[in-house]
Amino acid sequence: MGRRQVLIDTALRLFYEHGIHAIGINQVLQESGVAKQTLYNHFESKDSLVEAAVEHRDKVFFQWLETRMNSRPAGREALMEMFDAVHDWFNNRVPTLHRFYGCFFINTCGEYSDPEHPVHKRCAAHKTRVFELLKRHALEICTSETEAEELANALFLLKEGAIVKAHVEGDLDAALKAKAVASRMISPH
Amino acid sequence: MGRRQVLIDTALRLFYEHGIHAIGINQVLQESGVAKQTLYNHFESKDSLVEAAVEHRDKVFFQWLETRMNSRPAGREALMEMFDAVHDWFNNRVPTLHRFYGCFFINTCGEYSDPEHPVHKRCAAHKTRVFELLKRHALEICTSETEAEELANALFLLKEGAIVKAHVEGDLDAALKAKAVASRMISPH
DNA sequence: TTAATTCTAGACAGATCTGTCTAATTTGGT
DNA sequence: ACCAAATTAGACAGATCTGTCTAGAATTAA
Numbered sequence: 001m002g003r004r005q006v007l008i009d010t011a012l013r014l015f016y017e018h019g020i021h022a023i024g025i026n027q028v029l030q031e032s033g034v035a036k037q038t039l040y041n042h043f044e045s046k047d048s049l050v051e052a053a054v055e056h057r058d059k060v061f062f063q064w065l066e067t068r069m070n071s072r073p074a075g076r077e078a079l080m081e082m083f084d085a086v087h088d089w090f091n092n093r094v095p096t097l098h099r100f101y102g103c104f105f106i107n108t109c110g111e112y113s114d115p116e117h118p119v120h121k122r123c124a125a126h127k128t129r130v131f132e133l134l135k136r137h138a139l140e141i142c143t144s145e146t147e148a149e150e151l152a153n154a155l156f157l158l159k160e161g162a163i164v165k166a167h168v169e170g171d172l173d174a175a176l177k178a179k180a181v182a183s184r185m186i187s188p189h
Numbered sequence: 190m191g192r193r194q195v196l197i198d199t200a201l202r203l204f205y206e207h208g209i210h211a212i213g214i215n216q217v218l219q220e221s222g223v224a225k226q227t228l229y230n231h232f233e234s235k236d237s238l239v240e241a242a243v244e245h246r247d248k249v250f251f252q253w254l255e256t257r258m259n260s261r262p263a264g265r266e267a268l269m270e271m272f273d274a275v276h277d278w279f280n281n282r283v284p285t286l287h288r289f290y291g292c293f294f295i296n297t298c299g300e301y302s303d304p305e306h307p308v309h310k311r312c313a314a315h316k317t318r319v320f321e322l323l324k325r326h327a328l329e330i331c332t333s334e335t336e337a338e339e340l341a342n343a344l345f346l347l348k349e350g351a352i353v354k355a356h357v358e359g360d361l362d363a364a365l366k367a368k369a370v371a372s373r374m375i376s377p378h
Numbered sequence: 379t380t381a382a383t384t385c386t387a388g389a390c391a392g393a394t395c396t397g398t399c400t401a402a403t404t405t406g407g408t
Numbered sequence: 409a410c411c412a413a414a415t416t417a418g419a420c421a422g423a424t425c426t427g428t429c430t431a432g433a434a435t436t437a438a
Contacts, residue, residue, distance in 0.1 A: 003385075019300040021210035024425060035386040036427085046426065106291075107299025109357045111208040113290040124358045154370040157350025157363075164349040168298045169313045174346075181343040185374075192415075213395060224416045225397085235396065384435070394425065404415065 004042045006032050012053040016104045020050055020111050050108075050119055057104050058126040060096060066133060075140030076186055079155060082134070083179030086159060090166045090175055102167030103160075131156050141186070155182055193231045195221050201242040205293045209239055209300050239297075239308055246293050247315040249285060255322060264329030265375055268344060271323070272368030275348060279355045279364055291356030292349075320345050330375070344371055 001009075010032035014023045025046055029036055043049045068085040069078040090100050101107070105123035112119045135152035142148035162178035165171045190198075199221035203212045214235055218225055232238045257274040258267040279289050290296070294312035301309045324341035331337035351367040354360045 017302055019208070019210060019302075021208060022300060025427085026425080036388085037429085038385055040427070041384075101302040102295075102299060103353075106295065106353055106357060110291060110296025110299045111211060113206055113208075113356075115359050120357075127354070127357050150366075150369070153366050154347075157354065157367055157370065158343075158346050159350070160353040161346030161349035164292075164295055164353065165316070165346065167302075168295060168309075168316050170304050177339075177342050178346055180339070181346065181374075185370075214397085215395080225418085226399085227415055229397070230414075380438085382435100382437085384433100386431100386433070388430095390429075391427090392425100393427105395423075397421090397423105399420080400418095402416080404413100406411100406413080408410085408412105 003034055003038050007034055007039055007042065007049065008052050008056050011049050012057055012104075013098055015050070015053055016057075016098055016101055016107075020108060025049075047119070051122060054105070054108060054119055054122045054126075058122065058129070061104075062126070062129055062133075064094065064096060065130065069133070069137065075137055078137045079134065079141075079186070080179060080183065082155070082159065083162075083175050083182060086162065087173075087175035087179070090162075090172055100166070103163045106160075106163070151185070154185060158182055192223055192227050196223055196228055196231065196238065197241050197245050200238050201246055201293075202287055204239070204242055205246075205287055205296070206290055209297060214238075236308070240311060243294070243297060243308055243311045243315075247311065247318070250293075251315070251318060251322075253283065253285060254319065258322070258326065264326055267326045268323065268330075268375070269368065269372065271344070271348065272351075272364050272371060275351065276362075276364035276368070279351075280361055289355070292352045295349075295352070340374070343374060347371055 007028065011023075011028045014028060014031065025036070025039065028049075029039060039049070043052065065082065065085060069081050072078045072081040085094075088094050089097055092099055105126050109120055109123050112123075114120060115124070131152060134155050135148055138148040138152040138155070139145070142151055158178040158181055162174040166174040171177075196217065200212075200217045203217060203220065214225070214228065217238075218228060228238070232241065254271065254274060258270050261267045261270040274283075277283050278286055281288055294315050298309055298312050301312075303309060304313070320341060323344050324337055327337040327341040327344070328334070331340055347367040347370055351363040355363040360366075
């Protein structure tokens with residue numbers, strides 16, 4: 001694996017576990033076994049490495065979620081599969097996502113509150129992308145665009161809420177509880 | 190106001206806006222106009238100040254929310270009022286909560302991922318406390334303990350999801366959308 | 379083989395971090 | 409007015425932060 005990718009992987013792992021401002025460049029270098037100059041050959045600053053880490057997480061996470069949902073019939077089943085997917089995530093059964101420390105994008109926005117900051121913007125873009133994925137499947141089982149939007153929104157909120165509950169309170173069944181609520185919202189229709 | 194409280198207020202404001210590890214003790218001292226020795230007379234370390242800030246936020250936030258909910262009849266109306274309350278919060282109409290930068294407890298857990306850390310524990314305790322508040326009102330309109338638990342859980346997830354959506358995506362209507370979902374969950378019953 | 383590129387190791391600068399210490403000043407109770 | 413406690417200002421230590429620089433080693437391509 002190229003040096004650039006090694007740096008991104010290591011940085012993401014450390015940032016995700018401890019937060020971004022708690023991790024210094026030197027620690028990333030030491031754990032990745034890369035020289036300092038190499039880092040600054042590939043990235044012009046720490047912030048630039050942070051951006052790359054967020055972008056990478058977006059790619060990995062979205063691909064994983066989309067693949068999981070596509071493994072089931074589009075529409076209701078795919079939407080329900082989402083909750084099973086994040087349930088596996090919460091319980092550390094998805095190695096590619098690392099050990100669960102909440103949502104990297106939510107955590108990162110807690111450290112970059114300015115909505116105009118490039119890092120914050122990338123986090124927002126990720127969430128919007130996931131929302132669009134839900135909406136696409138919601139359209140399969142809804143009779144109008146508005147209705148699909150509302151359903152996708154409800155499921156999105158439940159999912160985000162479950163992430164928070166799982167991380168902050170350590171509730172490992174949060175995803176299943178969210179799924180139960182979601183199930184009641186879709187089936188009687 | 191006592192020096193101790195000045196320090197807590199200033200620290201909370203800065204921590205909430207920028208994250209905890211991004212703020213140094215010296216900045217807290219400068220903005221609060223307090224000497225360094227005074228800080229270390231009241232707190233044995235920065236972490237101890239962080240704990241105090243989290244505890245204070247818990248007190249202020251919970252009291253605010255409980256008061257808002259108690260301004261309406263217990264049960265369904267109080268639960269609906271919660272969404273109006275956080276809607277005001279998202280739109281910066283609650284001065285005592287500061288400008289909205291997401292949930293301080295969620296953000297803080299992003300920087301203190303170890304669930305055994307005192308700071309993380311306090312954040313978890315806050316969320317649990319809010320959940321119990323919801324459950325108390327849910328019991329007013331449910332026929333069983335289990336049903337109340339499930340309702341409180343659903344509303345809790347919607348609320349947390351709305352906080353995330355409002356902060357990360359800048360969706361200022363997130364609370365109203367969550368309220369709409371919640372409303373559909375309660376009224377037909 | 380040679381030439382160009384990439385990487386390494388680490389010194390270094392300058393800023394900032396937490397926390398300690400001192401000594402003078404202010405405050406509050408009696 | 410007096411004494412004790414609290415606060416101030418700031419120097420200081422030692423660690424750590426980001427980012428630059430240099431010089432040599434490794435890698436890659438022609």
